[in-house]
Amino acid sequence: ELQLVESGGGLVQPGGSLRLSCAASGFTFSNYWMHWVRQVPGKGLVWVSRIKPDGTETRSADSVEGRFTISRDNARNTLYLQMNSVRGDDTAVYYCVRDWGADFGDILGEYAFDIWGQGTMVTVSS
Amino acid sequence: QSVLTQPPSVSGAPGQRVTISCTGSTSNIGAGYDVHWYQQLPGRAPKLLIYGNHNRPPGLPDRFSASRSGTSASLAITGLQAEDEADYYCQSYDNSVSGSKGVFGTGTKVTVL
Numbered sequence: 001e002l003q004l005v006e007s008g009g010g011l012v013q014p015g016g017s018l019r020l021s022c023a024a025s026g027f028t029f030s031n032y033w034m035h036w037v038r039q040v041p042g043k044g045l046v047w048v049s050r051i052k053p054d055g056t057e058t059r060s061a062d063s064v065e066g067r068f069t070i071s072r073d074n075a076r077n078t079l080y081l082q083m084n085s086v087r088g089d090d091t092a093v094y095y096c097v098r099d100w101g102a103d104f105g106d107i108l109g110e111y112a113f114d115i116w117g118q119g120t121m122v123t124v125s126s
Numbered sequence: 127q128s129v130l131t132q133p134p135s136v137s138g139a140p141g142q143r144v145t146i147s148c149t150g151s152t153s154n155i156g157a158g159y160d161v162h163w164y165q166q167l168p169g170r171a172p173k174l175l176i177y178g179n180h181n182r183p184p185g186l187p188d189r190f191s192a193s194r195s196g197t198s199a200s201l202a203i204t205g206l207q208a209e210d211e212a213d214y215y216c217q218s219y220d221n222s223v224s225g226s227k228g229v230f231g232t233g234t235k236v237t238v239l
Contacts, residue, residue: 035228044128045164045172045215047228059225095171104178110219110226112162112177119171 002026002115004096009120012086016124022079022096022117030054030074033099033109036081038092039119046092049081050099050109059109064090086124093119129154130216130231137237138206146234148199148216154229156197159219163192163201166213175214176201203236211238 008020020036036048049060049070058070069082079096101111131149138144148161155161163176174183179194189210192201199218203210216231 037228037230044233045166045217045230046128047217047230050228059227061227062222100174100177108226110159112160112174112217113164113172114174114177114183116171116173 002098004098004115004117006094006096006117006120009094009122011123011125012083013126014087014124016086018083018086018122020081020083020094020096020120020122022081024077024079024096024098027098027115029072029077031102033101033111034070034072034079035097035099035109035113036070036079037095037097037113037116038090039095040092048094051079052109053102057109083122086122088124091122091124093121095119128232129220129229130218132214132216132231132234134232135235135237137239139239140206140208142206143202143204144206144236145203146201146214146216146236148201148231150197150199150218150229152197154197154218154220155194155199157221159226161192161194161199162217163190164215164217166215168212172215206236206238208238211236 005023012018035050051070067085071080096117097113098115100114164172165175166172176192219226220229
């Protein structure tokens with residue numbers, strides 16, 4: 001079964017740090033671009049960041065640039081999101097998603113998200 | 127933050143047809159990026175509904191269809207069913223100085239009357 005399972009969410013103080021993890025299974029993780037998407041409860045989806053299959057290229061939304069770092073360990077089939085200098089507006093459910101593009105010849109990480117994790121909640125509050 | 131605009135809500139009676147628009151610009155949909163659609167049931171993670179502008183993943187009923195033209199796209203649901211009541215989001219990419227970035231639509235709540 002194709003699966004993504006996030007962990008690491010919780011309560012963090014403003015200005016603090018948190019690292020999210022996403023364990024992938026059921027597919028060849030190292031072949032796919034991976035992304036993080038977040039959603040404030042009751043609000044819409046927001047793209048956060050993406051990383052190339054070999055980890056050599058990343059891109060992030062302006063709102064998290066310089067504070068969040070996406071990375072991956074292909075040997076462990078795991079995606080990470082290091083969140084530093086967190087703010088109240090970072091409070092959200094964070095989803096790990098697979099970019100399906102590798103199956104369609106897309107090499108730029110600009111395709112649809114076919115697998116979603118269940119999400120992990122991050123709450124920034126003092 | 128959303129650069130793709132959707133109507134906040136649409137509604138229809140069972141069996142009817144509803145459409146959801148997704149309006150972008152020349153830096154995203156109009157730049158040639160594909161549009162994808164997701165369905166999010168209450169309390170659940172989103173699920174891919176349409177990929178590559180008009181393609182349905184295996185197993186998805188053909189009641190769902192989509193198209194893209196110019197700087198916009200649309201999703202149609204025909205034969206509306208109670209189980210279709212959910213939030214729907216379009217998604218694409220947007221050109222920026224530092225490279226393309228993912229973008230979602232503002233989301234549309236579909237209500238089955």
